[in-house]
Amino acid sequence: MARTVCVMLWEREGRASDLAAYEDTVLALVAEHGGAVLSRVRSNGESGVPREVQVIRFPNAAAFDGYLNDGRRLALAAQRDAAIERTDVFDVEQIV
Helix, strand or coil: CCEEEEEEEEECCCCHHHHHHHHHHHHCCHHHHCCEEEEEEECCCHHHCCCEEEEEEECCHHHHHHHHCCHHHHCCHHHHHHHEEEEEEEECCCCC
């Protein structure tokens, strides 16, 4: 069964470009795990809203887990921690 997730990301103050660069790198790995980025949008980050929101679909939970545990992604943990203050991930169902 496919797994579709919504990812909401808040940057550390003044690190919006670092957040974008990190996400550019790790989202390039999604396809290698059978996934697809359905949507990726950015806000101005004002008023406490997330700076970036993504909707990503994987063919199954194992593929999503494979992406999360990809060694190349894990090797960037310090870059991620420097740029991203908060991440919320939750399952969604695509309506349209």
